[in-house]
Amino acid sequence: MNIFAAIADPVRRSLLEQLAREGPTRVVDLTRGRGISRPAVSRHLRVLGDAGLVRAIDHGRERHFELVTDALAEVSNWTATLTAKSASAPQPPVAGHHLDALGLEVRRTVRERGTQPGTRHTAASSTATGEIA
Structure with a gap:
C-alpha cells in the first residue's frame, strides 16, 4: 500500500503517534480510548504494516x-521538497x-491637487488653470 494512503486516515495517524510516543505496544493497549x-x-495496523510503517x-x-x-x-523527503520549493519561490x-x-x-496627492487619477499634471495644464509650474 502507498504510504500516503496509509497515513491519510486520522485513526492510523493517531496510532502512529501513539507508537512513536510509547514504543512497542499491544493491540489491546492501542485500542483503549x-x-x-x-x-x-x-x-488499521495491517494497513500500516502493508505500507511498511x-x-x-x-x-x-x-x-x-x-x-x-x-x-x-519518503514523507520527510516529500515535505522537504515542498519546503524547499516555497523557500525558493521568487519574491516580488x-x-x-x-x-x-x-x-x-x-x-x-491627487486629492490635494484636485486632479483626477490617471490624468497627467503637466506644465501646460498648470498654466491654463493659473498655476505656476
Whole structure:
C-alpha cells in the first residue's frame, strides 16, 4: 500500500503517534480510548504494516507493534521538497505593504491637487488653470 494512503486516515495517524510516543505496544493497549473495536484497530495496523510503517514483534503469546521510522523517509523527503520549493519561490521586488503605502500617497496627492487619477499634471495644464509650474 502507498504510504500516503496509509497515513491519510486520522485513526492510523493517531496510532502512529501513539507508537512513536510509547514504543512497542499491544493491540489491546492501542485500542483503549479510541472508541473502536480491537478488530478495527487490527485492520488499521495491517494497513500500516502493508505500507511498511509498523511491524509486529512477538513476545511469547503477545504481539506488540512498533513504528518503523525509516519508512517515514519518503514523507520527510516529500515535505522537504515542498519546503524547499516555497523557500525558493521568487519574491516580488517590493513588499505588498510598501505598495499599499504608495497607493495611499498617490490618492492623497491627487486629492490635494484636485486632479483626477490617471490624468497627467503637466506644465501646460498648470498654466491654463493659473498655476505656476
